[in-house]
Amino acid sequence: MTQSWATFGADLHLDLAAGRGLRAGLVEALREAARSGRLAPGTRLPSSRSFAVDLGIARNTVAEAYAELVAEGWLTARQGSGTRVAERARPRRSAAAARVRHPARRGFTYDLRAGAPDLGGFPRAAWLAAARRALTDAPNEAFGYAADARGRVELREALAGYLARARGVYADPERIVLCAGFAHALTLLAGVLRARRVRDVAVEGYGLDVHRELLTRAGLRTRPLTVDAAGARTPDLPGEVGAVLLTPAHQFPTGVALTPARRAAAVDWARTTGGLILEDDYDGEFRYDRQPVGALQGLDPDRVVYLGTASKSLAPGLRMGWMVVSPGLLEEVLAAKGRTDWTSSALDQLTLAEFIRCGAYDRHVRGMRLRYRRRRDELVAAVSGRVAVSGIAAGLHAVLDLPAGTQASVLRAAAWQDLALETLSRYAHPEAALPDREALVVGYGTPSTSAWSPALTALTAALP
Template sequence: MTESWATFGADLHLDLTAGRGLRAGLTEALREAARSGRLAAGTRLPSSRTLAADLGIARNTVAEAYAELVAEGWLTARQGSGTRVAERARPRRPAATAPVRRPARKGPAYSLIPGSPDLGGFPRAAWLSAARRALTDAPNEAFGYAADPRGRIELRQALAGYLARARGVYADPERIVLCAGFLHGLAVLAGVLRARRVREVAVEGYGLDFHRDLLVRAGLRTRPLGVDGEGARTGELTAAAGAVLLTPAHQFPTGVALTPARRAAAVDWARTTGGLILEDDYDGEFRYDRQPVDPTPWQLGERRNSRQRLPVGALQALDPDRVIYLGTASKSLAPGLRLGWMVVPPGLMEEVTAAKGFADWASSTLDQLTLAEFIRSGAYDRHVRRMRLQYQRRRNELIARLASEAPHLRVSGVAAGLHIVLELPPGTERDVIRSAARQGLALHGLSYFRHPDAVGPHADGLVVGYGTPTDSLWSGALDALMRALPAP
């Protein structure tokens, strides 16, 4: 059978030296390709017949060039294996001075930094099963260029049902826009706000600096709202702000829920001024309100009637026309999936989709279809329940250790999420962070999350994330934390 040139992949792109005989030119071109490393050691060359046909020269010319290079050691020729670039044909590189050896940076052995789930808990087997089903059932057009900037309808439909059931969100699939995580969604909304000539966005006085930085880079000023035991002080909102970014179900990092009165104040502000509320429901699935706060309710600064408290739903339900709901799979599954969603008011859909772009380039179509199947099959609910129990167990172990070994320190923000706040004596936060570092433990203090323009007294404390460590590191992280805490 005639050997096809396509069998050998791409063209060799040989540059035959002008003014030389064909055989000599071909020999030198192949030699230089092997010498320079452009043809790597072990590369199989086309047969003499195929290369001759490609170059338009006699087969004997190619055979003679190959034979000469085999004799020189640049090529090897074995029956059944074809002609290949010899392993010894390594490219010659100019001598270089020995690289300067820098000591390797040794990271902390443990981390209790908040904001990340236990990545070891990712449901690999269940996700793989969902991916197989999604791949089998996917229509052919799903593998083309996505034309709808809102994302795949399959995932939007699955999310609409889930968000209504689990978070009380009014979510029509036509109003859901998929994005590559919260930051992507916030960037899209920042563009919408700028196009609306908004100049200022109110934010919580404690929050993530890279959220504020993103807004600033988009040309928006951020003005901090005070935060206390009832959440953000939404009564401080003014007409100067065109939008406000809130974490109402579980304020990050203080851990308090926005009270009904302050929720109502935020909605009233939005209706009166025409402003928008951006709701970050970053860990809404992980609430422990239905269980008594155990084992030390007296220490936690929480109300005793925790059994009667109901899980806090989304603020969006109070006014779906003024609140943009943002959620992600980053805490419930893994941030590496880069999957998030926005539930957008009808009057904003055109602006949001235009700002996002005319093609859904942000996240993989297959990942969207897999998550849709994962939700529809019930695997998502089962995974969230399993992780909720694991995180609740860790929270209880953390609180029990603190009650036993540091009873003089007050704990708050325990009703939900993946972290607690541990209050410290005034002036001790920095020393405790340094002490933790000496124990090989990474920690963030409350001051790390404070807005630079925030006013009022600054409380010392630690924001202890109990979701981050794997099970194998959890015990060691707890021990390191206890060693770093100040004595009474």
């Protein structure tokens, strides 16, 4: 196989199959480039003379290859505008490529699944302004490979201030590690736990399967804790698990806050056994009714790893998260991070730092909190008297308990309207001893502003 580079505005890498004849090889390579979209429709190809020079072959060979592809309809040749990739050569996306673009979520007319914020609420103008300032001020070294595996110090400092002020986290910039979202942080911690020969990790009986899978893939066994009205039953934490993953501020998905007694039990367990508490504070900013529930990490920064994310407060597409680790854990976490070399861009880190520093993050969270609170109130009003609503003091989702025996028909009615809904049981750990509860987890943050009212109407139409 000979490989050649041709330069015409942009470089095109062509694999010319050896032994097939130069012309046939060139025809096939160009056809493949047009078919796959590597050569976009309308792209102007180099003249046959300069292309021949680039490839080190006879000009006639190139001219004949072009002529063949024009005849097949892949290229067009017009006097004065040269040879171009034909418009009809627009590539078809394969089914596999389509799956990769949307791994988890197919589009529904109405979507009330939990997990995403209102993406239409992303603060584009304020983010752009922060990005402009961040880029203007960025030192040249910011464009190089990261010098510090913890991530940009500017963002670590901004987060330390914000987390201490807004979430009661004991945060020192030296002990903050920036990650590509919570999932990345959890993956790193799972690796650290395995390296410490931990085998079992306790998780909440209701939780996200993707997070359980991350732990399992790292070689850890997940052991479910029962979740009740006071949160996860931390007094039941077994002595032999090496860590526990909790959502103390707003249990996902039941929405209850871990009570002070359960918090104390978790910390006691960690102190007596030497185990770690992994605190997932995924939507701590969005609390409506009571005083904010502070982070558990403040109780014992040596035993609790605090994990935060921009996925709810800003957008999951940013892939930005952070963890605050104890000094004893830092080296191991950085060793794990260094190996994966998987994190968010330095420019995004600098932008978020500026976004927090200038107060735009607080303003955005306040604005979104109002928006989500209004939706929550509308949801509660729309379903009142028909189903019991819980988990509404915070976050972007609520739990609707259905009358016994009605869940299947509600799901059928939802499907009929192309309304995406999820049940509480979908979040249950397969080994959890949980009561039979027919309930829906309704993500009221997900729809866009214009889609919210119709989605709510579709939901109420599906309820018994």
